[in-house]
Ligand code: ADE
């Protein structure tokens with residue numbers, strides 16, 4: 372490990388953009404498929420992994436939704452979440468805000484209680500056994516209708532004590548934020564915070580409307596905001612954090628090469644950007660692998676790493692006091 376990598380490993384950090392279904396490693400997928408008597412369309416981990424080559428977001432999503440199909444019992448959701456939490460602990464993640472896609476489960480007849488209770492129990496155990504705090508984010512699929520999303524959101528009502536925010540993911544192009552105006556109003560009535568994927572593949576206009584129409588508290592990805600200087604200023608004025616996912620951007624061809632990744636430009640412009648793994652089982656690594664990859668490609672300084680790590684706490688939905696405590700802990704280690 373070089374000096375920068377050692378610093379990355381040493382510093383406690385938060386992860387704010389992680390789809391729990393995207394942390395489903397092939398080995399665990401085969402094990403769960405076997406105990407649920409489900410035949411996967413691949414006969415080995417290697418042949419499944421050979422399909423993990425994507426030209427765009429949609430090609431990835433088609434494979435990601437297939438993988439989800441083997442999840443059935445509360446134990447399956449617990450095991451999926453616990454496996455991610457162990458990886459997070461190894462990377463010195465001390466706080467995580469994870470998304471799940473309820474519709475990818477409920478549309479197969481799995482009850483929302485099974486999904487939420489399984490994930491939630493692992494998160495509770497992570498606090499006591501691994502020292503990792505967390506929030507859960509209820510993420511709706513934007514390729515579905517707003518009405519379907521509203522109906523799914525109502526199913527969250529008995530579980531509001533376990534859910535911090537609403538999110539919006541899946542196919543971005545052709546599904547602009549304003550399609551979900553009523554959904555986000557309803558989420559606000561329910562007391563949820565609000566985030567949305569915006570500007571991953573979609574244009575700067577989608578980032579504008581995620582902010583102005585949906586009233587989001589944080590932006591997932593946001594890469595394409597850099598095409599609009601006024602938007603960059605607006606995001607800074609509103610102190611909105613961008614949850615950036617470098618290896619995801621590379622695998623989904625949002626960038627052609629990590630040496631062209633915009634994270635350094637974002638920092639230099641004073642944007643509150645931070646680093647995440649998105650769907651680590653599919654994109655080649657967990658949060659520290661993402662740090663290592665961009666630190667190498669963009670020749671990051673120690674100051675860049677410290678800034679990114681501090682941004683990860685500033686952008687979290689933790690209380691101001693907790694954020695201060697985490698940042699003080701980072702400073703103590705420098
Ligand atoms: N669902 C899982 N990962 C996603 C991503 N990177 N963009 C949109 N939807 C997703």
Ligand code: ZN
Nearest residue numbers: 390540591649
């Ligand atoms: Zn994502």
